[in-house]
Amino acid sequence: MTQANTTRPFHEKVWNKTRYAFSFIYRKQLSLVYQLDYTCPYGERARQLPPPYTMRSPEKPADLDALASLLNSDGDFGHWTAERIDRDYLQQLIRPDAATLLFHGKDLIGNCGTIDGSSRRHKTGIIMWMIIRTPHRGKGLAKYLWYRTLNFFAEEHYEKILLTTDMQRLPAIRFYLCRRLLPGHESLYSYIQWRITVKRLGSLTC
Numbered sequence: 001m002t003q004a005n006t007t008r009p010f011h012e013k014v015w016n017k018t019r020y021a022f023s024f025i026y027r028k029q030l031s032l033v034y035q036l037d038y039t040c041p042y043g044e045r046a047r048q049l050p051p052p053y054t055m056r057s058p059e060k061p062a063d064l065d066a067l068a069s070l071l072n073s074d075g076d077f078g079h080w081t082a083e084r085i086d087r088d089y090l091q092q093l094i095r096p097d098a099a100t101l102l103f104h105g106k107d108l109i110g111n112c113g114t115i116d117g118s119s120r121r122h123k124t125g126i127i128m129w130m131i132i133r134t135p136h137r138g139k140g141l142a143k144y145l146w147y148r149t150l151n152f153f154a155e156e157h158y159e160k161i162l163l164t165t166d167m168q169r170l171p172a173i174r175f176y177l178c179r180r181l182l183p184g185h186e187s188l189y190s191y192i193q194w195r196i197t198v199k200r201l202g203s204l205t206c
């Protein structure tokens, strides 16, 4: 691997199609697309988060270590350090405050970030690193992260949002499909991937 490859932020490796000549045939990850709905009060919905949970943007040096620990807890998000959080995450946001940390009291238990993936024709946002710590899952908390994140994109006049996820992340895929994201087909293989995934999900009751 070259030096340029190792220092390149993760999301560029995933999205930069020119680096993968055959990505139109095969891409490992599933992609999803969401058209921003400017009639939806995303900010207002995010503010309905029940106590003792709170949300805010990263702002303190201590947030870097806590965030690295949270992302490392997933196991499949790669290895994070405070330095990498600053370089590959905070410096890539669509604006300095456009990330959300979710706290239970003082404990950081959730995160979601924004990245610009615009082309010449479309103002496109990418959502990265959405996670809720295991003991707090299944309580409906992810939607508050989701709404606060979409609100950043709406404030910055984005048109659509892209996401990639691994096929085995069924809870995340279920969450996204219930939030009106649509399967993206960026490769021929994705048609097969989505057929398998929809079968695995079974009936979707949102």
Ligand SMILES: CC(C)(COP(=O)(O)OP(=O)(O)OC[C@H]1O[C@@H](n2cnc3c(N)ncnc32)[C@H](O)[C@@H]1OP(=O)(O)O)[C@@H](O)C(=O)NCCC(=O)NCCS
Binding pocket: 074, 129, 130, 131, 132, 133, 136, 137, 138, 139, 140, 141, 142, 143, 164, 165, 166, 169, 171, 172, 174, 175
């Ligand atoms: C994806 C993820 C963020 C979802 O977080 P979450 O807070 O558990 O999401 P929700 O609580 O909204 O939904 C999870 C389940 O709880 C259910 N639920 C929602 N609100 C609920 C409530 N008030 N009471 C009981 N259950 C509830 C949902 O219906 C859903 O059930 P289902 O999976 O059977 O449909 C979380 O699973 C996670 O961190 N996964 C690991 C990281 C990951 O995969 N990130 C995505 C990378 S692309």
